[in-house]
Every structure is written in C-alpha cells, then in structure tokens.
Amino acid sequence: MVHVSRTTVAIVGGGPAGVVLGLLLARAGVAVRVVERHDDFNRDFRGDTVHASTIRLLDELGLGERFRALPQSRLDDVSLPRADGSTVLLGDFSRLRPPYDHVAMVPQWDLLAMLVDAARQEPSFSIVMGQAASDLVVENGVVAGVHLHQRRGGGEHEELRADLVVACDGRGSVLRAAAGMRPQSFPVPFDTWWFRVPRRPGDAETALVPAFDGRDVVLSFPRPDYHQVAYFAPKGSDAQLRAAGIEAFRARIARVRPDFADRVDTIASMDDVHVLDVRMDRLSRWWQPGFLCIGDAAHAMSPAGGVGINLAVQDAVATAAVLGPALVGGVRGRALDHALAAVERRRKPPAAIVQGAQRVLHRVVFERAFAGRLQDGPPAVPAFLAEHVPPVRGLYARGIAFGPLPEHAPAWARRPAPARS
Template structure:
C-alpha cells in the first residue's frame, strides 16, 4: 500500500494534464491508467487553440509543434450545384491560435507524460485498473486497483480525482449518477485513404447529409478520418447489412470517395461510439472529485469534449494545489472547482442540445437531408457568424490559463 498527495485515475487528456500541473506545483501526484499504453484509435484527436495556448504558457510549445499533426482551418457545408459554404473559419482568429491541431491522441498523451516525468513528484502507473474507493471516517482516502498480475492493491491519497471517462468506475463507486440528455445519433468512426495527389494543406471538416444519416470527413495529412452518423440504436441493423452494405452507404453520401471504400475491409474497421450527453448534479463527495467526461459526457459535435476536460484539469490544479501542499483538501475546495467549471459545461451542453434539435433530429428522422437553410443564409451574408463558431470551438466559455506555478519560459511561438 502506497501513499500519495493526489491520486488521478485515468490517463486521458484531463488526467495527464492535471498530473503535469500538480507535479509542477510540487505536489506528489500519481496517475493510474488501466491500459499498458496510450495506443487507442479514434479517441478525440483534436487539440484546440485554448489548449495550444496553455501548452505555450507551460513552455512546451516548440516541442508540441514538432509532433506530427495537421491543421484544421475551417468547417464547410456542401451545397448542391455550388461551392461549399464556410460555416466557420479558424483563420479569422488571431494567430498563432487560429487552427485546431489534429494528431493521434496517443502522441499527445505521450508528450504530456514525457513532460510530467521530468517533475520529481510525478508517477505514472500503467496497467492499473481502478476497482473501487478506499473510505474511512466518511471520507474517500484512496483508490483500490488491480495490478498487471491480477492482484488487488490500494493507493492512499489526500484527494482522489476521477478522470476515468464517461463510464467512470469511481463515479459509480461514489454513488454519483449523471443526468442524461437525449441524443438522436451514434457515430461510427473509420478511415479512408487520401491519395498523394490530394495531400497538402488541410482544409477542414466537410459533412454530407442524407435522409436519416450523415457523414463527416476530417482531413488528415495522409487519410480522411470519417464519422458516419445514424439514429441511435441502429448499430445492430448496420452490422446486419455487412461491410458491403456499409460501403454502399458511404459511397452514396460521398460519391467522390466511392473509389476507396474497399479500404473498409470488414466491420471490425468501424469504431462505434455510443454518444452520450450528460452531467453530474454534484461532481464530488468528501475526498473525491470528478472532472472531464466523468463529470460531463459531451456530444462529439464541435469536438469540444477534450477542450472542456483540459480546462477542468487546469482549474482543478489551480484550486487544489495550495490545499494539497498543506496536506488537507476540504469539501469546500472541491466545491470551488465545480463552481468554476459548471457554468462553462452547462453553456457548451446547451449549445450542443440546440444543435441536435436544429440539425441532427430532423436529419435522423428523415425530415431533412441537407444543412439548415437559416445557417447557410447567415454564413453567406453575416460575416460575424463565421467567426462566432470557430471562437466558440477554439476557446469555449471561460477558457483557463496556466497557473503561475506551472509556467515556464520559452521563445515566442511561431504562427
């Protein structure tokens, strides 16, 4: 049985960022990650401008920009018989924070892990699966976990932070149940190749719509990351159609990509995401705080889930580091974090729910098979509309800055 200042359960973006920030404050922090590595495909692969700015404030910007990545510049809706209409142009934002970096999440997590490993108080334990909470005297005192050889162990801590995602084990162990909001669709992620003649500057996100379905194409340097959207509850029907049926769906939505749908070799190439939109009524109990998807699962609309989770991590470090250094984290300290981050969460989820009602519900029910006419009108004729969307996606409400104790100097980033 070991003892640490802060036990962070879950080595995703929020958990790794929180571990780095707390370690730079001088806190003894241990991150438990259930997998042996970070190599999972089709996790959120977007690093938003607010996070890029945070990385610059941490003095890590130059190393970050050396990682393989592409730059997402705009969101465009196709229009039959005419050129696509740009709904949001990230180039309108002040540089160098005028793009969304697209990179495999494992590269980003390894990057954060390497930076955190330079701090003497940081420990990362892989292949440790959280199984429950250690309680004593009405307070959470640590976390129970399973080791690689299958034995049970405990890690005691002054506070436990649950960053273990939308199916959080610790959230369930604490008896915290999220309020669920209806979501009309699920997503199936897969890849299609980009040919050599198509490589170059990444344009952005291009959706295509059909009755009861939609298809997103996220441009990468050497492939398209595709997201197929259909009504919630249709996974069994899609799989019953077989791979040929799914290929026909993709080709019908994007005839220009029909020449490469054979790259979908089997339905095992599809990564199904059961889309959830929820949030906890209370994010904490005595000794435990939930942040990120453990506190509020987000729709993939706008790709803002990672952005919001990392902002949670920054606020958590800011408010809890002084208490951790004193050796006592109170319930009031945990409430401060929740109060700081609840309003931005409510705003983002409200916007996502409005988008679902205005765009996705009519499409999934077959009432509409194209972008809303009102949105296209505003995008064409109201220039400020094209800056509102990227600003909201890039920074969101109440973006956080690196705490003073975590900042390091480096030369100014280049656009």
C-alpha cells in the same frame, strides 16, 4: 496480501484530463500518481481535435514547440453544405489571431506521450500503466484512497492512500459509480461509426464539412496519411448496419462521399468499423469529501463539435489552479471541501453551455438529417448571418476554438519555451 502505498493526489485515468492535471499539480510540488488501466495509449478513434484553447495552454506551459513537432493536420474553417452542392462558411478561423487560428488534428497517443514525458521531469509525478481501479477507500464518510489491481498477470491488490482522489476515468467511470454518484442523462439521437480510409495526393482538405445524402451523414477529419471518418445514424442502428454487411456499408459511404468511392474497399470488414454509443450526461454534484470527478467522469459530451478533449483539459487546469496552492499549503478537511466545491462552481457552467449548444446542433442538423429534411440546406438564420455578416464567422470560429471560459495556465506552472539552437 494487500500492498499499501501513499501519495497526496491519486488521479485515476490517464487521458487528457488526468495527465494534464498530474503535470500541473506536480509543477506545484504536489505528490501525484496517475493510474491508467491500459498498458499504453495506442488506441484508435479517441478524440483527437486539439482546439486553440489547448494549443495556447501548451504554449503557456513551454510545450508549444514540442506539440507542433507532432504529426498533425489542421482544420481552418467549418462549413455546411447547401442543397445545390455549394457550402456556407460558418466558422472562419482566419479571423482569429495566429497562432491560435485553427484546430489541430493530433493522434491522442502522441499528445499524451508528450505530456507524460514533460510530467516525468517533475520529481513529484509518477504514472503507472496497466493498473485498474476497482473501488474507493472510505473512512468516516471521507474518501481516503482507491483500491487498485493489475489488469494482467493477477498482480497483488494495492491500496493507494491519498488526501484526494480525482476520477478522470471517463464516461463509464468506475469510481463515480463507487461513490454512488449518478449523472443526469440527456437524449442523443445518434450513434457514431468510426473507420479510416487512405489519404491520397490532392486531398488537401483543411475544412470541416459534413456530407449528407438522404438520411446518411458522414464527417471526415484529415490526417497526414489517412482520413478518420465518422458515419452517423439513428441511435440503436448498429445491429441493422452489421447485418446488412460490409458491401452495403461501403456503398453507403461511397454514395455520400463519392470522392471515397475508389478507396472504401480498404474497409476490409465490419470489424474495421467501430461503433461509439454516444451519451451525454452531467453530474449535479462533482465532489464528495476527498473525491472529485472532472472531464467525462463529470460530463460526458457528444462528439458534435469535437470539444470533449478540450473541455476536459480546461477542467484539469481549473482544478490545478484551485487545488495546487491549497494542497501545498496543507489544506485538508472542510477547507479542502470548499476548494472542491469551487472547482465545480467554475467548471459546471461551461460544461452546461457546451452541452446546450450540442443539443441544439443535434436538433437542427442530425434530427433533420434523419428525417430527410436537410435537402432544404443548413439552418436559415445561422447560415444567413454567416453569409451576410462576415464578423459573425469570426464569432462562430472563436466559440469553436476557445469555448466558454477558456482557462490559462497558473503562473507557477508556466515554463519558458526552450531556446532555439
């Protein structure tokens, strides 16, 4: 038996892009339903870097105080190590205007829970957890809805009809594949292995400094109670690392980060080390009649720079700014197609710029590291400019904090900050 339901916009994927888009469209008065295939948001090693562009957006939405109350740590600068053990300060966030002078490290499940709670205050918003999309409903060449089913319990099939379906279901997007849309892929030289080690008193790290030893690369992100750590190795190394075993892996980490040597034994087994098959790709066209891809479904990003969440959020803001008034005004058909094309025109260039910067970073840092050439120190020209022309450190910091074409919340979506009691 097929249950048929109806909404104006069906958003598949309850990550940052999907939830922010749902919140904003609901504030425009658009009936929206977000569908998330997992039962909750509690999953480790998702992107947790919240950049200044997103913090500013939360302030504009009246959610800044709630965001700052979440457990979080902050990154105040970005540096690269020299061969002699010193560092070069590349991005100095203190040169940015407060309160947008840092990158916040916030567990993604806390951020999503806060956003969903705010969205539920809007009568036209709904979210369903534990429901997966399997295919698109297509009529006369136009996407008219999405086929859904419960992931657990063998629930009945649901056909959710909508004027617009938005795929926010990540880099392995089921709906993108169902629409026959294939992204162009770009080579990535590494995969990433994520794990955590305890944070100890005195670990006052607020800077993002990668550590190198020979061909090994380690990057850590401070959290209130632990360090989230990424180990980078050439793509396809997972089987070799796991065959070598946990003791060899611990030794690698301790060699690169001697300050972690007293705690690597908390990595109990290779089951505690989670591999990310890093991909970078981008759709040449983000939409079809009745259907739109944004976020990772439109452009999978490398973890280099930690920009994935923030670029996806910016996509959502631009999408809502273009589509919210149009959908409230009853725009359908060819006029809606023009609006979807406008979203693509606005957001494809910043995605391409960021991916271009990531590909440069791959070449000058990671490929050099895997070739054993980082002992010569960081890339000469960027390091020289950062060291000898101080304003350049502010430019680098602004590029990291805000990225190209940061979006502002539409006026109709803004709310004043709650009054202090």
